């Protein structure tokens with residue numbers, strides 16, 4: 001073959017190869033997170049969730065596992081049934097098995113320093129999931145919803161519904177939040193009280209039990225029965241002759257407990273309607289309660305979006321690229337400010353639940369009908 005024809009042939013071949021490569025790139029299959037599938041190279045990712053007893057953590061765990069597997073990662077998913085020791089030994093086990101990244105939804109944000117130090121010594125990266133892990137530098141990223149915003153949305157809902165800005169009142173209100181070892185509680189309760197405190201101070205809101213501090217409003221492990229028992233006591237001691245107009249509940253499990261106590265005390269009838277009650281998570285039982293006018297609102301935190309964000313973080317860590325972060329100032333864990341990605345929570349009510357929860361495919365209509 002003449003040199004000129006050889007050159008042309010190799011040029012043609014090179015172009016064909018380039019074209020093939022480009023076409024292959026264009027055809028790469030992507031996962032639900034938009035990441036290229038199959039790039040995880042079988043690395044092990046440990047996912048430690050606090051408990052199966054609450055609907056949301058089951059969804060979180062399942063969503064993260066699915067998305068990671070789609071990317072080619074192996075996943076060790078464990079639920080710790082709200083027992084701190086169980087969570088610690090499950091994490092130790094993940095370290096022993098060779099996990100490269102740990103995704104941890106902590107039970108007690110203060111209790112993981114020692115186990116996470118040993119993860120750090122092994123070069124394992126740690127993502128704090130939904131709840132901030134505190135008092136350790138062995139946490140690399142934090143993925144969550146804007147927790148202060150959750151509280152603010154609840155507070156503002158009460159403010160609007162009761163017409164507090166217009167000067168209405170006085171109204172009787174009681175306050176319920178989560179456990180003090182869940183760092184989120186500081187933001188949930190704090191965010192809500194920023195809105196409500198001025199109305200307590202000026203007398204438009206009256207807390208007849210006198211229990212206004214976070215410590216007094218706290219419910220261990222977000223436990224429904226404990227919330228119910230506390231509400232039973234408050235009703236018996238303070239509301240035999242007066243009615244209660246509103247209850248701030250930081251989440252849905254607490255809200256359900258409060259609703260049970262109220263119903264036992266005769267609320268939920270035409271003469272004695274349920275007070276205005278908040279919640280958080282848009283759990284199925286609570287969406288049903290919203291439809292039945294027993295709960296007024298919840299705060300929707302799309303666990304699919306949070307799981308996808310954390311999977312993007314994991315993938316970036318493994319590939320050595322930049323993990324997504326949109327807040328580098330808010331979440332000081334006592335040792336460092338943890339680079340965070342905050343997603344936006346939304347109020348869900350009887351008016352918008354179909355659009356937010358059904359149309360988006362989060363639930364089916366059957367899920368939330370009686």
Ligand code: BGC
Nearest residue numbers: 054130131182184222251281
């Ligand atoms: C989460 C909430 C949840 C609560 C109880 C909080 O840390 O942010 O979504 O309702 O824990 O599990």
